[in-house]
Structures are given as C-alpha cells and as structure tokens.
Amino acid sequence: MTVLTSGLQAQLTAHADDVMLVSLADGRQYTGQQVTALVEQMKQTLVAQAIGAGDVVVIALANHWIYPILEQALWEIGAIAHPVAPTSGVREILDEFADYHYAAGIFAESFRPALATQTNFLDQTFAIHDQPVYFYRYQQGESFQDGMTLSDDSLAVILNTSGSTGKPKRVGLTHAQLANSAHHIATSQHLTNQDATMVVMPMFHVNAQVIAMLSTRLSGGKLVVAEKFSASKFWEAVADHQVTWVSIVPTIVQMLQQNERARTAFTRRQADVQLKYVRSASFSLPAEQLAAFQEQYGIPVIEGYGMTEAASLIALNPFDTQKPGTVGLPVATEIALLLENQVTNAPNQTGEILLRGDHVITDYVDPKPSAFHDGWLRTGDLGRFDDDGYLKIVGRIKDIISRGGEKVAPAAIEATLRQLDFVADVVVVGTPDTLYGEAVTAVVIPTITDLTEAEMTTKLLEYASTQLSQPARPTQVFFVADYPRNPTGKVIRPQLAATIGK
Template structure:
C-alpha cells in the first residue's frame, strides 16, 4: 500500500485541480473508512477506492479513451460511482451519468443521438447498449461493484489521455425536464470546483461530517452537493440505493450521519410514514437537513423541525449552476425563503430590465463563477448580458432573501390575473388529508385558464367531501381568483427520474379526463 500511496502522490500533480483534491482525499485516508455502500452493507477504505480508480483508469487507457471523450454511465446508486467519476477525469474524459431506470429504447436513442466513445453499465444493460454496434466489451471486478462492464464503441476514434484544462468539460448532465425535453448541461472542471467549494463553505462541512446520499447519483444534487463536497472536505459518505422512509432514520443513526440533502417530497414522506416515525429517536443528531427543488409549505417545515429536532436549510440551485445559488444562513434562516445569495449574483428581471429592488416579482436571473454560459446544444435565449435566465419566478425581500414563486411557464392566466401555482399549493397542503398537490392551468372558455388542483390524498375515503373541504379552505386562505375551480384526485403524478412532477404530462392527463367527462 505504501508504493501505491506514493504513486498517487506523484500522479495527482498532473491532473485538474478538482481531481488532484480527490486524490489527496484518498492519500490522506488510505486506512480509513470513507465510503459505505448500504446495499452491500460495506465500508470501503481509501486504498480500496484508490484500487478501483486505478483499475478503471487503466482499462480506459487500454481502450484508448482520453481527453474530451464522453463516457455514458448508467448505474444505480453505488459506491463505485465516485471511483468511476475520478477515473474518467484522470484520463481527461467527460462523464455523462443517466438514470439506471432509463428504458432501453430511451437509452438506445441517447446513444444514437450523441457520440459516446464508451459506456459503463451493469450486466443487465450490456445487450441494450451493444444493439448490433461494433464494440469491445470488457468486464471489471471491482471492490465496490462485483461486475462492471465498459463498452467501447469502435466506430468512434478515441483520444490520448491528457491533463484537461480547467475550462474543459468534466461532467454532462441532463436538466430535470419538467416541461419538455431535457437540455444537456456541460460543467467544466473549474465550474464544478467553484460550486463545490462554495457548498463546503456555506454548509460548514468538515472532515467530521458524514452525509447520507438518498438522491439519485445521476443528479447534480448527489454529485456536487453530497459526494464531491464531502470528498473535498474530507468527510465520509454513506450511499443508499434509493430513499426508503422505513430505513432512513436507522441509516442516519447507525452511520452517525451529520447531514443529508433531500427534496420536499422526502420531507413530506418522513412526516407521514408510520415506520419512519417509529424508528426515530432523540439520540439522532443531525446538524441539518438541506432541502431544495421547490419551497416547503411552512407547516410541513415547522412540523419536521419540531418532530425530528433538526434544522432544515432551504436553498435554491440547479444543474446549470453546478448546485446552489442561495442558501439560508445557519444563524439567520428565514422560513419560506430560499435564503440569501452565496458567492452568486442574484437579481430579478422585470420587463427585460435587471433589478434588485425589493418585493418585485419577475424572472430570477443569476451569474457567477459556477454558472454555465450556454447549453451544449446552444440556447442563446436563456442568457442575456452574462446572466443566466432561470425560467423561475421570484422576488428578493428587503433583506435580500430570495422567495421562489414557481416556474415562469407554469403561471396560470385566469381572466388576466396571473397566478403562481406554488401559492395555491402551499395553501392546500395545509389540509391534513392532502399528501401532495399540484396546481396547473387547464383551458377555460370564459377565463382562458382555470385554476386546477390535482390532489393525492392520504387515503381517499369520500372524494366529494374532501373536494368540499378543499374549496372551503381555499375560500378562507386564497384570493377569489386563486381558488381552484377544478379539483381532481389521482394516485400519483407523471414524474421524471428525480421525482419531479412533469406538469406538461399532468396537464395532458387532466385535459383527457375533462374530455372524457364532457363525452
């Protein structure tokens, strides 16, 4: 192990800054547990991760995968992910992770639309990736993954391994795609490093921290906020294959987890899941739970903090910004807000003008050293004068805290009144029988769009009675034009791979139901 340690120290000087730091973490923790795979119920020490990095890197070199070559990774959450990421970057290649649940047809479409020099998958997807293409298939037996396959597309030329420039691509990620086809975001070594360093500072991460990863690892939340930030700050990582309410608090307790990054849906599930509530005890000491994606209803936030004795830190970020733009300060959180800008310039665009005036609703725009300047498939209309136009609506209050009101495209036009769905959703979610609610606009001959609430009930007993309760609550808490005039009950929503509601598909389903009723 000493020789290997020395080799690492010698080699990490030849890599990008972020890859150097990843290697330093391994060198400094050769005999220490640093990553645990919950599925395997096994901790891996630094030297074991380093051995897997070396094995993957050497295979990539043999396959002539190098500088600028894009490698598709389609795997479930696994301790092998950090090793794969590091090995790809060490040869100067680019990683593009996608959901392990991607249907074979979509996977093959992805492979046909873009040039992937290699793909890394498990045994179950080898045939789907091959699909009659000319390829070399190699099998690796890693310590973190029993049988991993690298499929080298022989129809594409590879490049020699080389040290990438800081401005070269490191990671390609698809946006969440809640309203249309996902855009491809290219994050450079520099953007990622800047974003990760800001995460470490704003969250106060240290080598004493242990994080639990329950978000999918093809998503920026897990990649940057949880994994890269923890590795660069010297902490430990516990990787679950997916979120499980019944296992969550046991995983936190047994692994002495100090913080975890989640989305509001997970908060809601933990509040209502009986087994989760039964498995929690006061010996659990979480420093905080980081929550982003969309605003938590105030009653759910307060209930979680009071029941589970921890702090929820809400923030705002996206794939295009290599994670976060704003975060609530530990010493001055403002409930209901996404916090204050951190190492990011945040403003509001109103009538095509950039403004930081308080309490003016418009499109949120951001810029900074961790924000992309264009998509891989150019979308110049998303950028203006150095600003990234997020497509989200919000405002800054008098203390410069950001409040997010929803997606610009989701705004409902009801007789000329503009309604942000999140306002209505926050109101209706206060009802105890409402598990989840999504509010959309559906066509209305009189008002243009009708405010339509699509509800998942805790356990629907009497649909008409619950509908009446929703309407009564809306009359008490919302302006007349914000009150839903159509209410649908469903078992679940159409969702993307990260669990976000695909509003476009939901609207189509509701409209089909309306047509069916009319018929």
C-alpha cells in the same frame, strides 16, 4: 491534474487510514488508501478499453459505491462523465448515442438484454473489486473534444436537464465549476472532515453529484451511499454511520413525518443520531410543515435553491436566521431579476431570476443564446427579494413540471402518448401534489373508441411505464372534449391545470 482531481486525491491521501466510503447495500467500507487503489484500477482498465481525453462515457446506474470511483477515474484521464437516469428507456439512450456519438456507456444489468441486440455496442464487461462493470463500447463513438489538453476549464460532466421543447438540454460543467461549487457549499454549511453525509438522492442528479458527494469529498468527509431513500431504514443508517447531515427534497421530509416505522426507529435510536440538519431543495415546504418536522425530530430543515446550470448552488437559508418560505440568501452567486428587460435587485419586485458566478455555465453544450441576457443565465424561474435580500420563488415561466425534485418536460411526454391509437390529443400539466410537489397529469381528448375511460387509463399507464422514465410517467389521467384555448387556439395550460378534476 486539475483543481478538482487534485483536491479529491489530496483528501484521500490525508485520510488514507480513515473510512471514506460506505455502501449500505452490501456493507462495504473503503479507506482513503483503498479508494485511491480502486480509482487507479479503474483508470487502468478504462485506458485499456481505449477511453481517453475528450471521450464521453454515459453512466446509467442506480446509486452505487462504484459511482464516485468511476467518475474520479474518468476525470483523471480527461474523459467526461454523462450520468443519466437508470430508469431511462433504452430507446431514449440509444437515441442519445446516435445523435451525439458518445464513446461508451456503463449500464445497469437490466439494459443488457436490449444492448445485446444492438450491433453498434460492443460488450467489454470488466470487474472492479469483484463488482461487475457492464461496459459497452459504442462502435460509432467519437471524441467530444479532439486534441484537448486537460485543464480546469475541461468538461467533467454532461447532465441532461429538461427543455421546454421536450428535447433535453445538455449542461456541461467543467472541473473548475464543480470544484468551485463544492467548495462554496462546504463553506456555507461549515463542512469539515468530521462530517458524514448519506447519499439518498439519485446519483445521476446534480444535487447528489455536487451538494452531497463532491462537497463532502473535497472537505474530507465520509460518504455513505444508499441505493435509494427508505423511510423505514433512514434513521438506523443515520445512527449506525454517524451521519451528520443529508441533502434531500421536501417529499422525503414528508415521508419521514408520515412513515410509522421511521418514527418508531427514531425513537429507538435517538440517542445515537448525530444528524445536525437536513438540507432541502426543489420546492419550498409550507411553513407549518417545516415547523412540524423540526418539532417532531428536533432537527433543523435548511431550505435552499439550486439548478443543474449552476452546479446545484444558488442560495441557502443561513443556519441562524432562516426565513421559512424563502430559499435564503445568495451563496457565492450573483442573483438579479429581469423585469421588463431591465436587470434589478430591487426588493418586492417580481421578475425572472438571473445568475452569474464561477460555477454557473456561460453556455449550453449545444449553444442556446436565448438562455442568456447580457452575460446572465436566465433561469426561467420567477422570484422576488424581500427587504432583507431573501429570495422567494413565486413561479416558473416555463411549463416544466417539478415532481419530487425531478423536472420533466410536458412536450416529450405528450409526443410519446400521442402514439396511442385512442389518443386524439393530449396535454400534460403539473397539478398540486402534497407529497411530490406536482403530479404529472395527462389530459386526453380521446378518439371515437369502444374503450371505457378506465380501460384507456390502464393502457396509457402501462404504455408510459415502458416508454417513459419514472419521473415522466403520468400519475393521473383525465378525459375531456376540448381544452381551454386563447384566441389563437393555443392551450391555456394554467387554466387547464386549475380546472381538471373539479
């Protein structure tokens, strides 16, 4: 057992007769004792499928009650969970298996027709409590860490995060790092076994993995699993299941403000709502919008800052002394700024944000020395401290686009769109979007073609819908004769983003 697995099991044992897991999709409810039995059944089945210590199992599933059970079972046998977006293209996932020789995958049913044509994947579907688990053994799989002995320093998860080159960076988080982050989150939010959270963020994302699921489970609280966020159903679920807090992104805050059915449902169920606050990350809400939400619903919005490489924990606004427009104060994390190759904590200076902590990675799965500076993780984000030590994010060094909490790499999108015969060149930039933070905008230099711009737009969007994951699909398309360039010919992306569509 590790600090992570022993902590999870201790809470299940302590709450053997309490409901610890709820599925909104089908109404299932499981006590701690029942979750323990399901974890044991899952473990035995995975071992029978020859999954063991050091094996990586890809999980491409939408939010589901089986997720936390599956991950705990994998961790207890020393295997490594690798959650990916269920909207990922089949080609994208097949390429990962070919590159890294993972042991197996558990997939959404929608993947089955494509996998049936792949001779390297052996269908070994099984069921857990009448729930089919579409398990596929990869015939060319290898153990990720041969001869490993399970310890707190063993990898528990691998999560993909977009790199500036377009190829995802693989972030490996250990049992200790996950447990440390979850405990720090629980402490900073004063979580107890009387709390309940509803998981509305995608479970393959570190936010749901650690902030929502692990902090709740390790503090003995209840998990309420939603397949996805629904503004019209949000307040009903919060009221029905005594949800006390939720981790969300600014996009969801805005949807709850704008959705008429959500406003009506809140009015109807307000007496039953026990929500104490919502925690928001990804990008800052405008101060006036934050104030409007809090006035409308009477529920505080607590803004914070996290990233996959720090197990989703960096900073959080204190509950009693918030500063809108900032991400708050460091939480169990050392934060500094890199300014002209000097590390500083001086206020009112802008520099690249650096991190250290017992939950922060010290290298990537595929080593990347340039991502570190004298033992500090370089985030690629630009920030500044105010005189009280509150951190404000002021920009990004990298070109990564942040859309509704998901970060996508322009280079990967561009490489895909260049396969279209009417695309001579394409640059993808982030442009302002009041709902999602940034829109994924494709700026195309077309070839000589008989197609109209409307026809090209339709074809590009249709192609993207089959080749790219949901967050990476362009939502806007513009056509230009050329791009703004510097003297060496390199595209000036900020200038392009600022001028298109005007």
